[in-house]
Amino acid sequence: MITGIAASPGIAIGQILMIKNDQLNISKLTCKDSSAQLKKLKVAIDQSVLELQAIQEKALKELGAEEAEIFSAHLLLLQDPEILSQVNQMIETKFVNASWAIESVVKDVVTMFESMDDEYMKARATDVKDVFTRVLNHLEGITNTDLSKLDSDVILICDDLTPSQTATMNKKYVLGFLTNQGGKTSHSAIMARTMEIPAIVGLSSITNKVKNSDIIALNGSTGELIINPSDQELDEFKALKNKYQSGLDDLKKFIGKKATTTDGFTTVLAGNLGSYQDLESFHQNDAESVGLYRTEFLYMDRDSMPTENEQYEVYSKVLKSLTDKECVIRTLDIGGDKNLPYLKIKNEENPFLGYRAIRLCLKQTDIFKAQLRALLRASVHGNMAIMFPMISCLEELQMALQTLDDCKSELENESIPFSKTIKVGMMIEVPSAALITDVLAKYVDFFSLGTNDLTQYTCAVDRNNPKVQELYNPFNPGLLRLIHMVAKNANEKNINVSVCGSVAHHPTLVPFFIGIGINKLSMSAMHILKTKEQIINLTKSTCEKIAREVLKLETAEQIENYLLENQ
Amino acid sequence: MRQAVTILNDEGMHARPAALFVKAATNFKSDINIIFGEKIANAKSIMSLMTLGLVKDTEIIISAVGIDEQTAIDSLTDLVKNKFNLH
Numbered sequence: 001m002i003t004g005i006a007a008s009p010g011i012a013i014g015q016i017l018m019i020k021n022d023q024l025n026i027s028k029l030t031c032k033d034s035s036a037q038l039k040k041l042k043v044a045i046d047q048s049v050l051e052l053q054a055i056q057e058k059a060l061k062e063l064g065a066e067e068a069e070i071f072s073a074h075l076l077l078l079q080d081p082e083i084l085s086q087v088n089q090m091i092e093t094k095f096v097n098a099s100w101a102i103e104s105v106v107k108d109v110v111t112m113f114e115s116m117d118d119e120y121m122k123a124r125a126t127d128v129k130d131v132f133t134r135v136l137n138h139l140e141g142i143t144n145t146d147l148s149k150l151d152s153d154v155i156l157i158c159d160d161l162t163p164s165q166t167a168t169m170n171k172k173y174v175l176g177f178l179t180n181q182g183g184k185t186s187h188s189a190i191m192a193r194t195m196e197i198p199a200i201v202g203l204s205s206i207t208n209k210v211k212n213s214d215i216i217a218l219n220g221s222t223g224e225l226i227i228n229p230s231d232q233e234l235d236e237f238k239a240l241k242n243k244y245q246s247g248l249d250d251l252k253k254f255i256g257k258k259a260t261t262t263d264g265f266t267t268v269l270a271g272n273l274g275s276y277q278d279l280e281s282f283h284q285n286d287a288e289s290v291g292l293y294r295t296e297f298l299y300m301d302r303d304s305m306p307t308e309n310e311q312y313e314v315y316s317k318v319l320k321s322l323t324d325k326e327c328v329i330r331t332l333d334i335g336g337d338k339n340l341p342y343l344k345i346k347n348e349e350n351p352f353l354g355y356r357a358i359r360l361c362l363k364q365t366d367i368f369k370a371q372l373r374a375l376l377r378a379s380v381h382g383n384m385a386i387m388f389p390m391i392s393c394l395e396e397l398q399m400a401l402q403t404l405d406d407c408k409s410e411l412e413n414e415s416i417p418f419s420k421t422i423k424v425g426m427m428i429e430v431p432s433a434a435l436i437t438d439v440l441a442k443y444v445d446f447f448s449l450g451t452n453d454l455t456q457y458t459c460a461v462d463r464n465n466p467k468v469q470e471l472y473n474p475f476n477p478g479l480l481r482l483i484h485m486v487a488k489n490a491n492e493k494n495i496n497v498s499v500c501g502s503v504a505h506h507p508t509l510v511p512f513f514i515g516i517g518i519n520k521l522s523m524s525a526m527h528i529l530k531t532k533e534q535i536i537n538l539t540k541s542t543c544e545k546i547a548r549e550v551l552k553l554e555t556a557e558q559i560e561n562y563l564l565e566n567q
Numbered sequence: 568m569r570q571a572v573t574i575l576n577d578e579g580m581h582a583r584p585a586a587l588f589v590k591a592a593t594n595f596k597s598d599i600n601i602i603f604g605e606k607i608a609n610a611k612s613i614m615s616l617m618t619l620g621l622v623k624d625t626e627i628i629i630s631a632v633g634i635d636e637q638t639a640i641d642s643l644t645d646l647v648k649n650k651f652n653l654h
Contacts, residue, residue, distance in 0.1 A: 073582040073613060076589050082612035112618050120581060121620060127582070128614070304578045307653070 002203065004178070006223035007189035010198030011241035012176030013217045013234065016210055017154035019147075019165070026136065029097040037091045041098040044138035048078055051134065051146065055168050058148055066310065070127070077131045083109060099139045106132045119341075120303045150174065155216050157207055161188040171195050176218050178206050178225065192220075194277050196284075196526065200225055251529035255286040259532045265540035267514060269532055270328075271525040272500060276314070279321055281525040286532075289326040291522020292387075292448065292500040293318065295371070296334055303342050305367060311374035319382025326383045328425065328448070328522075331371055331400075333357045333389040352462065357390035362399050372407040379419035386422060387448060392430040397443055425496075428486050429453035437486045441493035448522070449486060451501025455479055474503045475556040475563070480512065484551060487516040498522055505531045508563040511538055515547030534567075569602075569630045570640045576650035580621035582613075584651040589613045591646055597633025599643070610643070 031037050056071035077083070083105060090101040106128060113125040136142075147156075147169035156174055160181035166188065177192050182201035192199035198220030210216070210227055217237040218225040221244070226233055260266040270291030271282040275298075282290070298306050298314055306314075319327055334340055335356020343364075348354040361368035375386055388400045404424065411418055428434050429450035437447060451474065456463045458479045461471040473479075483499075490497035498520035503509050505527035513521060514535065521531065546566050553559045576584060592599050592610040599610035601619065608615035610629070621627060627647075631639040646652070 069583050069586070072590075073586040076586055076613040080612050080614045082609050082615050109614055109618075116618070116620050118620060118622070120578075121617065124582065124617060307577075309653075 002206070002209070002225050002227070004200040004203035004206070004223050004225070005183055005189075006220055007182070007201045008177075008192035008197060008199040009221040009244075010176070010196070011217075011219055011221075011237060011244050012155055012198045013229075013237050013241065014153050014155045014175040014215065016157050016178075016212060016214050016216050017150075018207060018210065018212055019156060019158035019161075020207075026099045026103045026140070028100045030095055031091075031097050032095055034092045034095060037096075037098045037101075038088060040139065041087070041091070041102075041135075044098070044135050045078060045084075047138050048131075048134045049075060052078065052131075055148065058168055066313070074127060074131050077128060078135070099136055102132055102136060102139070147174075155218065157210060157216075159207060161191070166191040166195075171197065176216075176220065177201070178203055178216070178218065180204055180207055191277075193524075193526070194281060196281060251533060254529045254532045254536070257532065257536070259535040261514065261535060261538045261540045261543070263540045265514065267518065267535060268498075268520040269528045269535075270498070270500075270520055270522040271528065272522055273318070273327075276318060276321075278525065279318070285525040285528045287325075287525050287528055289328070289520075290322065291328055291498055291520055293327055293329045295330060295332055299332060299334060299340055305342065305370070308370040308374045308377075311371060312377050315375060315378035315384075316381045319378055319384060322382055324383050326385060328385045328387050328446075329375060330387045330389055330427065331358070331375075332361055332367065335360055352456065358388050358396055358400060359390065362396065362403070365403060368403055369407055372404055373411065376404075376407055376411055376418035376422070377416060379422050380417050384419065384422055385425060385446070387425045387427060387446075389427045389450070390429060390453075391426045391440075392432050394436065394439060394443070397426060397440060401443065427453075427500075429457065431458050431482060434482050434486050437489040438493065441489055441495050444495065446496040446498065447486060447490050449483060449497070449499045449501065449518075451479075451483070451499060451503050454482070454501070458482055473556045474506065474509065475559040477551075477553060477556065477559060480550060480559065484516045484547065487518055491517045496520065507531075507534055508560065508567050510534055511543045511546050511567060512550055512563065514538055514540060515543035515545070515550075568632075568636050568640055569628050570644050571626055571628050572644045572647045573626045574621055574623055574647060576653060577623055579623050579625070580617060580619065582617070584653060585613050585616050587651045587653075588643070588646060589616060591643060592639070595631070595633070595635050595639040597631040597636045597639045599629065599631045599639055602628040602630060 052071055052075050056068050059071060060068040086105045087101045090096060090105065091098060110125045110128050113128060114122055116122055147165055150170040150173040153173050153175050155176045155178065157178045160179050161177065174197055176197055177188060177199040179188050179201045180203055182188055189199060189201050198218060200218055200220060200223050215228055216225055217229045217234060219240065229237065258266050259269045268288050270289045271287030273282065273290050273293040298311060315329065335345065335351060335354065339345060345355060375384065391397045408418065423445040425444050425446035425448060427450045428437065428447045433440060452463065455472060455474060459471055459476055461468045463472050487497050496519045499513055499518055500522040504521040505523040510531060523531065549562065550559050553562060574580065589611060601608045601610050601616060603619050603621060603625065606619055608619050610616065629640055629643050
């Protein structure tokens with residue numbers, strides 16, 4: 001038994017497919033017949049062009065125009081007249097093999113990119129390498145593992161999967177992933193969970209322990225795997241797999257049902273969205289709406305601000321695919337632990353208490369307005385609500401609302417249409433805002449409790465500092481009293497109140513949330529059906545009693561034990 | 568013939584604008600070059616174009632020689648002025 005980091009739950013049993021992104025070993029040969037080499041080169045390039053065109057088309061369909069754009073640059077590199085004339089010249093005058101000519105010319109091009117000052121341009125060296133490795137593989141007769149062409153069930157094993165590999169793979173045949181690298185939040189782990197494929201990461205040397213004919217049984221829920229299991233072990237894994245699958249199948253009967261308690265209180269179960277890719281899981285798990293669309297991802301992994309038009313395209317695409325389901329879009333929440341290098345924010349003593357989220361947007365209004373204009377313009381394509389993060393006082397909220405109104409007037413003057421019925425809400429994640437929710441409720445349509453930050457700010461504990469982890473506790477009585485107060489104020493003022501932090505699906509806390517009258521729980525879509533099953537079996541009046549009891553208890557431990565007994 | 572033009576888009580000659588520029592240039596029969604200071608790049612080569620390291624606000628000269636040089640210059644100048652139609 002080998003153990004790694006459990007990255008995505010589920011059981012997979014199957015034959016492995018090893019993906020190697022190895023260094024090619026090209027040797028220099030003398031080839032008198034240069035026309036044969038030139039012909040060979042042309043064939044390899046033509047094949048590579050066809051492959052890249054197919055990848056581009058697939059990316060266009062599945063990921064959208066922007067993500068596919070990089071492949072048109074790849075195609076141009078592949079047919080670059082300057083590179084090709086140098087390669088041809090080398091073959092014709094130095095009588096070397098085509099592979100050697102490519103390798104030498106491309107090496108210079110790569111060095112040229114790597115020596116540029118600009119970080120973005122430096123990184124383009126990788127693109128050049130990628131493109132010509134494809135050609136070299138053809139020349140050397142090495143089969144590229146083209147994951148879009150998978151046609152039988154496999155468990156993928158590799159050092160780590162690249163974004164282009166996860167984007168192009170034919171998921172239907174991928175039973176699971178195993179990678180040497182990575183942790184719970186690495187790209188391949190996140191993608192595995194999004195695609196609901198069992199995965200174990202951080203296995204350090206799994207690629208050296210297996211060969212292509214091996215069978216593997218893996219448990220993505222525990223991080224355990226067996227290479228070439230015995231019949232008995234195989235039976236055990238099959239039983240586990242059936243149990244896991246029937247658990248999932250059982251939950252399917254809740255699709256289409258409302259999360260209504262036995263005495264008729266209904267809570268909306270919404271999904272959190274990070275990017276367009278999360279939508280598939282969103283639909284499969286019957287999410288009723290999007291309770292939190294985090295727009296940060298649009299701004300990350302790039303080197304300049306996304307333009308208003310770029311954002312408009314992305315928001316429109318998401319809204320269209322949701323048809324009339326509500327989509328609560330949170331404006332940029334950057335700073336704290338999420339930094340953008342191109343914003344050039346100075347390092348701060350206390351980034352979580354510093355220049356972040358709405359504070360940044362209200363100072364750098366060009367950034368804020370570009371996003372608000374893009375949102376307003378996209379609003380005609382669906383049912384959108386806008387939510388401001390990190391508001392700590394009424395003045396900030398008023399400034400944000402004013403900026404939104406300014407953007408609306410601008411668009412009106414430019415005769416650009418936008419929806420006139422957009423709801424506007426705010427995150428409740430700062431105690432000073434939570435404490436005046438009776439006031440704030442007059443200015444917004446809804447509150448959304450961001451419990452992760454609210455816990456951190458209420459308990460004064462850095463959620464990323466392992467030394468004080470035990471104080472970061474969702475059962476903290478002060479925190480739960482504050483959450484209760486927010487729900488009470490919202491209900492009294494007749495505005496909606498939801499929970500969108502990572503505890504929204506926590507089975508121990510769900511009865512408490514129902515008891516205090518939370519109207520909506522927003523969570524990672526994979527938890528929705530399980531939570532629905534729980535709520536359908538709850539009774540609101542019992543939950544109210546539980547909530548009253550919880551608010552009387554004195555310590556987090558007492559509360560946790562009490563909720564465990566009553567979940 | 569030659570025409571000077573300033574790069575206006577925020578990211579400069581990144582992969583997307585460069586790809587759009589090269590595709591446009593390839594449509595013309597003329598030999599087209601980009602002149603930036605002492606450096607000259609083949610406008611039909613994305614590699615040459617990108618390694619010029621053109622950032623926002625740099626001035627370049629587009630030069631074209633051939634039967635369609637006038638249309639080439641006009642349309643490529645417009646493309647740069649319109650921020651490669653990306654904004």
